[in-house]
Structure formats: structure tokens, C-alpha cells
Amino acid sequence: MSLNSNIPSGPMAMKWSKHKQDSKLINPKNKRKFTILVVGSGLAGSSAAATLSELGYKVKCFCFQDSPRRAHSIAAQGGINAAKNYQNDGDSVHRLFYDTVKGGDFRARESNVHRLAEVSVSIIDQCVAQGVPFAREYGGMMANRSFGGAQVSRTFYARGQTGQQLLLGAYSALNKEIAAGGVQMFPRTEMLDVVTVDGHAKGIVTRDLVTGKIESHAGDAVLLCTGGYGNVFYLSTNAMGCNVTATWRAHRKGALFANPCYTQIHPTCIPVSGEYQSKLTLMSESLRNDGRIWVPKNAADVGKPAAQIPEADRDYFLERKYPSFGNLAPRDISSRAAKEACDAGLGVGPGGRGVYLDFAEAIGQFGQKTIAERYGNLFAMYEKITGENGYKQPMRIYPAVHYTMGGLWVDYNLMSNLPGLHVLGEANFSDHGANRLGASALMQGLADGYFVIPTTIANYLVHQKPGSVTTEHPEFKKAVEVCTAQTKQFLNNKGKRSVDSFHRELGLLVWDKCGMARDKAGLTEALKRIPEMREEFKTNVVVPGSGNACNPELEKAGRVADFMEFGELLCLDALNREESCGGHFRTEHQYPDGEAKRDDENFSYAAAWEYTGDFSKPTLNKEPLIFEEVHLAVRSYK
Amino acid sequence: MSQLNLHLKVWRQNAGQPGHFQDIEAPEIPDHASFLEMMDIINERLIAKGQEPVAFDHDCREGICGMCSMQINGVPHGPEKATTTCQLHMRKFRTGDTIWVEPFRAKAFPVIKDLVVNRGAFDRIQQAGGFVTVRTGAPQDANALPIGKEVADAAMDAAACIGCGACVAACKNASAMLFVSAKAGQLNLLPQGQPEKDRRTLGMVRQMDKEGFGNCTNQYECEAACPKEISVRWITKLNRDYAVAAVKDAFGNTRKEAGGGD
Numbered sequence A: 001m002s003l004n005s006n007i008p009s010g011p012m013a014m015k016w017s018k019h020k021q022d023s024k025l026i027n028p029k030n031k032r033k034f035t036i037l038v039v040g041s042g043l044a045g046s047s048a049a050a051t052l053s054e055l056g057y058k059v060k061c062f063c064f065q066d067s068p069r070r071a072h073s074i075a076a077q078g079g080i081n082a083a084k085n086y087q088n089d090g091d092s093v094h095r096l097f098y099d100t101v102k103g104g105d106f107r108a109r110e111s112n113v114h115r116l117a118e119v120s121v122s123i124i125d126q127c128v129a130q131g132v133p134f135a136r137e138y139g140g141m142m143a144n145r146s147f148g149g150a151q152v153s154r155t156f157y158a159r160g161q162t163g164q165q166l167l168l169g170a171y172s173a174l175n176k177e178i179a180a181g182g183v184q185m186f187p188r189t190e191m192l193d194v195v196t197v198d199g200h201a202k203g204i205v206t207r208d209l210v211t212g213k214i215e216s217h218a219g220d221a222v223l224l225c226t227g228g229y230g231n232v233f234y235l236s237t238n239a240m241g242c243n244v245t246a247t248w249r250a251h252r253k254g255a256l257f258a259n260p261c262y263t264q265i266h267p268t269c270i271p272v273s274g275e276y277q278s279k280l281t282l283m284s285e286s287l288r289n290d291g292r293i294w295v296p297k298n299a300a301d302v303g304k305p306a307a308q309i310p311e312a313d314r315d316y317f318l319e320r321k322y323p324s325f326g327n328l329a330p331r332d333i334s335s336r337a338a339k340e341a342c343d344a345g346l347g348v349g350p351g352g353r354g355v356y357l358d359f360a361e362a363i364g365q366f367g368q369k370t371i372a373e374r375y376g377n378l379f380a381m382y383e384k385i386t387g388e389n390g391y392k393q394p395m396r397i398y399p400a401v402h403y404t405m406g407g408l409w410v411d412y413n414l415m416s417n418l419p420g421l422h423v424l425g426e427a428n429f430s431d432h433g434a435n436r437l438g439a440s441a442l443m444q445g446l447a448d449g450y451f452v453i454p455t456t457i458a459n460y461l462v463h464q465k466p467g468s469v470t471t472e473h474p475e476f477k478k479a480v481e482v483c484t485a486q487t488k489q490f491l492n493n494k495g496k497r498s499v500d501s502f503h504r505e506l507g508l509l510v511w512d513k514c515g516m517a518r519d520k521a522g523l524t525e526a527l528k529r530i531p532e533m534r535e536e537f538k539t540n541v542v543v544p545g546s547g548n549a550c551n552p553e554l555e556k557a558g559r560v561a562d563f564m565e566f567g568e569l570l571c572l573d574a575l576n577r578e579e580s581c582g583g584h585f586r587t588e589h590q591y592p593d594g595e596a597k598r599d600d601e602n603f604s605y606a607a608a609w610e611y612t613g614d615f616s617k618p619t620l621n622k623e624p625l626i627f628e629e630v631h632l633a634v635r636s637y638k
Numbered sequence B: 001m002s003q004l005n006l007h008l009k010v011w012r013q014n015a016g017q018p019g020h021f022q023d024i025e026a027p028e029i030p031d032h033a034s035f036l037e038m039m040d041i042i043n044e045r046l047i048a049k050g051q052e053p054v055a056f057d058h059d060c061r062e063g064i065c066g067m068c069s070m071q072i073n074g075v076p077h078g079p080e081k082a083t084t085t086c087q088l089h090m091r092k093f094r095t096g097d098t099i100w101v102e103p104f105r106a107k108a109f110p111v112i113k114d115l116v117v118n119r120g121a122f123d124r125i126q127q128a129g130g131f132v133t134v135r136t137g138a139p140q141d142a143n144a145l146p147i148g149k150e151v152a153d154a155a156m157d158a159a160a161c162i163g164c165g166a167c168v169a170a171c172k173n174a175s176a177m178l179f180v181s182a183k184a185g186q187l188n189l190l191p192q193g194q195p196e197k198d199r200r201t202l203g204m205v206r207q208m209d210k211e212g213f214g215n216c217t218n219q220y221e222c223e224a225a226c227p228k229e230i231s232v233r234w235i236t237k238l239n240r241d242y243a244v245a246a247v248k249d250a251f252g253n254t255r256k257e258a259g260g261g262d
């Protein structure tokens, strides 16, 4: 398949302006005739649905939670980047663009990243106008901080709840449009399939999670804004309902899935405490500004209380390995270093999977009061979960899956290779390459929804006759039947094992073989195990309850079935990519000092996988990555 | 880590039918587990016995999405202060305890199944005015609108509400005033929210009444149950804003304003 990324010509800094000029316009009277289906109500979905409705399109918006406000974007803590240069510290659109391309380990599409940096500036203005209560200075100006090791202060924040406040802003815009009649909202509704007609995405199949009713909706275009697939690992910082279902079912209908192996692991999460663990909790990595990370030097000390281990017997491994960045080294690097320490038998806490994050020195220097002012909510959260007091003894942290850079392949218009199917936010693959920088996901979700899609969707719609397809079309009936049959099959299965037990087993396997470090032998083993697991799932899963009512087990069953299929592609992609870059670390490909070794000659491409009917044999399509602006370099943080 | 042996009394109900408490024994619960993880464990055991697990709402499990919603021993989100159900941990209980687990109870929150209730009324209240009417792309530069730190911080205090509905469940009148006052209060305080202040206040309060929430009689149970410690002072502010808006409305001002929007 030939992939056309539709990147506008011309100099990098002019591409987006030029594209806006060249993009088609739809007559306001005609806009009303188009129906757009928006799946997802997180930052990407809410902002897109609200803005498209403002423009005059008819919008139907879907989410599986009971209210659009609960989408997982709500959980983001740290902040959102924008190249405002309010601090006069040398930031610019170009610098944000450059940092993002480099941070992504040179595996993102330059033109998309540049556009993201450009529109970042308008996002902040938009959110302020909606009443988002960003942190302010005494003089009334916007406050900023430096985040995730950035050398400029370009991060905007709202206490530790930036995601919630930005989402409430987008949700308020959505509510305004619902009230005005432009958006019809479908909460507690799960999308189960995309309906294609003559190769174009023209509708979706949904299940009403209250009544169990499976039905279809037709539209002139479909937008998937359904978030990331981190829950394939079972334990992650994602919310329990996050899933791959929407994007995976679209993949099975022909949409290419790009770079699934790029997954981000966040270094400062609370470690697993037992087998019953259902999710992992992230603590803002701002903690690394003052906390020092260490493990005992001697394995004999790991069981001792931290206070009994003398300074000389502690290994501050990040400070030792990365003297200039120290405890602020990027996420992937810090995470891997913690894993190595634990693999060497130096980990602390239950199961030996933890490293210390120690505030003793900072408390000594600034006093407990100052530290409490800076991070009080995080210390409280830590105590709630672990029962331990982080002021008195070092916290224990361990990396956890946090974000997924891979997703459905899209062109510059955010349209997948399936005409009409657009993909926004974490669900697409385009802007973060192999590693996402802190505070950039919120930026991307809102950029896509508020500013990109409202312009680019017209380039597709202008060629469509509005309302040309209805749910009477046989493809809709067929798709509903397939989904109904799957539901019945789950419920009629006479199996013995719960859905969760399978999910946990799959998660452990992919975390072990395709987590922070990967190698050929492990991936090959996972690729053998996953199809076996899938077979067992088919015959041995038990789903109690009815299909005609609220049934959370049934919802989970559908999601886990998709993870079982997707997990194989994740490992295949990781096996194919014979290099290390960003969140993808192949132990075979490293420098003698343990740093990731990219192979630009052979792997400077986005891997866009095509479904062939056999999960084990997808076709690989390559979009070559061409760097016009940024020079490829080794990403060094020493 | 130690383990707890607990007796649960869990509300079971199908939509539109009467409900009842089911006795569920919960031996060997790790004290490090969260309350929802305890529910996961008993659900796994119910499934193994061929029974239907208990349905409950949850998503983020870190106290921010507002989806979890149980009434534990009669208290929304359980006994611990400023804590959502998903953040409550079993070490707060003793072995041998009997724990009552119910859905949030309010006429405006009908039960969907077991512990799952419909809180759609909250969305509809927000749709009745909980926004600033501004189009994407129109705004001025963020710093062109200075907002003093004190005002920004106060607005943030109100904005911390996660829309969980515990305030309603805690109130003997099932009043939604704490929620509505936090939502309206955030925008009514900020300069961006001034032009639509009266309209917003009237719209949200009237929708609240329409949804069947009760009247506020200043019991303040809501504040005690609120996981985000939203202060009842917001209710005072909303009452004030409402009084002003209602007077103007009586003289026809707001309606004229409202009609002029097209």
C-alpha cells in the first residue's frame, strides 16, 4: 500500500499556514447537512465535538463513562506545554518543535510536530477564555514551570489537576453545544465497530451500556478520539476502562496501526503491593526536582530500613550515570536505570521491585514545611496508598506503563488510510515519535480537536454527498450482527476463568517480554504464548449475567478479547524494530555504556501495519521519515 | 501485610425492580488493597461460584474522575475524610467488621444496577449554563486578562469538584447545592464569567430544581462528605448570586440579555 502523508510543500514554518489557505471550505448552509460521529470525549474528543458543532456541523459524540467529564484526560496532573515564552527564557515555536522531535528520538513526523508547536500558543488563550483556572502569579499573569527536564519554563498548570481543569473547559464547550442542539451526546455507550461502505468509514456500531442494546449510527465522517492502549499491560496508570477496542476494530476494517511498540514508561509510580493490584498510581515527576533516587549498594541491605543504610552504602544511580541531568534524566532513561538496579537484586520493598525517592536532604535544606507546600498532595496520596509517611522515610517508586505513542496511522489531515476515518489525540501515532515529553499529550489532544480537525476535515467532506449513507445500508446490518454474535458467544460460553484472570496473565507476559526492555528471545516467546492464550480465552472464559442490561463483565470481555489480538501486533512490531529508540529498548542494540542505539539508516520510518486476516502475519508498510529541519543526532543526556 | 476477615452487606438491584441486601462473606482480604480491589476480589469469588458479580462504577481509581460512588456504612465514599471510595484502603477497617455497601441514594440518581446509579442530572445542570459562551479561535492573549492570584486560587478551589454526587447522597434532602454552587461559583467569580453570570445562575438553579433535587436547609452534611473538601461558603455565594439574578429577572433584565444572543 502506498502511504500518502499529504505533507504540504514549502518551508517547515510555513506549511500549516499554507495548508490552512489551501484547505477546502464548506458553505455554512451545507455544513448543517453533514453528520460527524465523534467517538471519545477526552481532550481530543470534547474539543473536536464542540468546535465542529460551533462551525455548524451536526455532531454525535460517544463515551463509555457516565459523563463526558470522566474521560481519562481528567487524570493528568503535571501540566500542558505551550511556546508562549512568557518567561522570556528563550522559548519559541521552533524550540518547542525541536525539543519534541529530539525528545521523540527522531521518530516523529516533523511537519506534524511543527504544527503542534505553532498551535500550542492558541490553546492556552482558548482555555483561559473558557474559565480554566490556571495558576497565576501575584501580578495576575500566568505562572509557568519547567517540566520533565525541559530547559525553559513553558508548562502551564492548574494545581496538580491540569488534566481535570482542561477537560472541564472542553466539557463546558461541549455542554454549550449540547444545549444549543448541535451535539447529541451518548454517554455510557461503547463503540464496538466501524462500518465501512465502499471503503469509506460511514458509521459505527455501539452498545448501550445500560440497556445492552446494540445499534448503529451513520455519519459522513468518523473521528476516533479514544485514547491509548496502555491497559494491554493490565497494570498501568490508565483508568480501568481505557481500551484498544475502537482503534483495533478499525484496524481490522483496514486502518493501519502504526508503531505499536512505542510505549512510555513513567518512572515515578507507586510500586505494586500484591496480586490483587488493579492499577498503578502515578505521582507527578516534579517530585524528582527535590527527591534523590537511590538503591542500596549491597544486596544484603535491601531488607533493612532505609535509615540504617549509611550514605556510603547508597547508590544514587541516576546522579552517578547522568551527572548533568541527574535525577531529572528523561522518563525512559530513568525508568530503565531503575529496572536495571532491581534486576541486579538491589530493589527495595515487596517483591524487590522498587527504588527509593528520598527527600531527607531537601527537607534538611528547605525544611519540611517548604517541601509540604511543594508536594503536600503527593505525600498525602502516597500515604493513603502505602500507609507510609514519605517525610519520615524515603518513598518507594517503580516505573509503570503510562502512555502509548503508537496508534492508528494518520496523514497530515489526521485522516487514516480509510477515507473518512480520522484519528485524534493519544489514539493516533503522529506527534511524539518513540517517546513523549512531559506535558505534551494534553497539548496534542487539544491541538487536534480545537485547531487541526476543524480545518482539515473539510478536505474530506467537500468530496462527499452529505447523508449519502444511512443505517439502512446492508453493511450496517451486517456489522450489528457480527457484534451481537460476539456478545452472545461470550455469554453462552461455558468456561471457568474470569475475564480479569486472562487480562492479568496477558499483562504480565507483555510487561515481562515487551516492557521496559525487549529482546528477540523474549518477544519470540511472547509471540508463541499470546495466540495460545487467545485460544484458551475463547473456550474457557466465563461471562456471567445478561446481554440486555448493565453488565461490566461483558464490557471487559470485549476489551480483553481485543487486547489479546492487539498484544501480538505489539510484540511483532517490537521484534521488527531492530534498534533502540525512545520507549523501545532492544537489549541487543545499545552502546557499551548501556545507552539506546538507534539505526537511522534502516529504521527511520513509521511502521504502519496492515491487517491481513491473520493476526500473526500482518503486512508492514513504511512511511519514511524525512528530516528537513532537525539534524539527526544521538539523544544524549549525560 | 495482614489480612482481614469481613462480613459484607451489599445492595443488589436490577433497574426498575426492588433491591435487597446480600450477605457476602469476605475472608482473607489484604489490608493493603483498596476498597475497590476488595470488591474485585469478592467479584472474582462470586464468578468462581457461578454467581453474578456486583456491578459498581469506577474508572480512574485515583480520586479524580468522580466515577466511583458507593455509600459505605451509610457514608458516601466511606469513613475517611477527603477520600473517594477508590482511594479508601482496607487498612482503615478491622478484621471482624461488618461493612454495609450501598449505592448513592437520591431520587434524582436512579439505580441502574446494584451500586451503579444514573447521575445524568449533573450533566444537564451544567448544560443549563455551566460554561462561558466563547467560540474556538476568538480569544485574546491569555496574559491580556490578568487575574489576581487570590481570585485564581479561589476559583481553583471550586473547580476541584469532581462531580461525584457524594454531597447529594449525604444530604437528608438530597440537595445538589454544593455541586451546583461549586460549578457556578468558579465561573461567577472569574472575569470571563461575568457577562453571563445571572443567566448562568438562574439556568443552573432552575435545572437543579427540575431534576428533583431537594432544598438546601443548611445541614452541611455535604461538606463533610465531599472528597474534595468543597466549602459550603460556595452555597452562600450562590444564594447571593441567585438573589441578585432573580431580582433582575423579575424586572425583565436577564431575559432581554438572554434573548439578545443570536
Ligand SMILES: Cc1cc2nc3c(=O)[nH]c(=O)nc-3n(C[C@H](O)[C@H](O)[C@H](O)COP(=O)(O)OP(=O)(O)OC[C@H]3O[C@@H](n4cnc5c(N)ncnc54)[C@H](O)[C@@H]3O)c2cc1C
Residues within 6 Å of the ligand: A039, A040, A041, A042, A043, A044, A045, A062, A063, A064, A065, A068, A070, A071, A072, A073, A074, A075, A076, A077, A078, A079, A080, A162, A163, A189, A190, A191, A192, A225, A226, A227, A228, A237, A238, A239, A242, A243, A245, A246, A282, A402, A403, A424, A425, A426, A427, A438, A439, A440, A441, A442, A443, A445
Ligand atoms: C495518570 C496520568 C497523568 C498524565 N499526566 C499528563 C500531564 O501532566 N501532561 C500531559 O500532557 N499528559 C499527561 N498524561 C497523558 C494524557 O493525559 C493523555 O494522553 C490524554 O489526556 C489523552 O487524551 P485523549 O482525548 O486522546 O483520550 P482520553 O482522555 O483517554 O479519552 C478517551 C475517550 O474515548 C472514550 N472511549 C474509549 N474507547 C471507547 C469505545 N470503545 N467506545 C466509546 N468511547 C470510547 C472514552 O470514554 C473517553 O471519553 C497523563 C496520563 C496519565 C495516565
Ligand code: SF4
Residues within 6 Å of the ligand: B160, B161, B162, B163, B164, B165, B166, B167, B168, B178, B179, B182, B225, B226, B227, B228, B229, B230
Ligand atoms: S461538591 Fe464534592 S461531593 Fe459534591 S460532586 Fe463535587 S466533589 Fe463530589
Ligand code: FES
Residues within 6 Å of the ligand: B057, B058, B059, B060, B061, B062, B063, B064, B065, B066, B067, B068, B084, B085, B086, B087
Ligand atoms: S474511580 Fe475515579 S474517582 Fe474513584
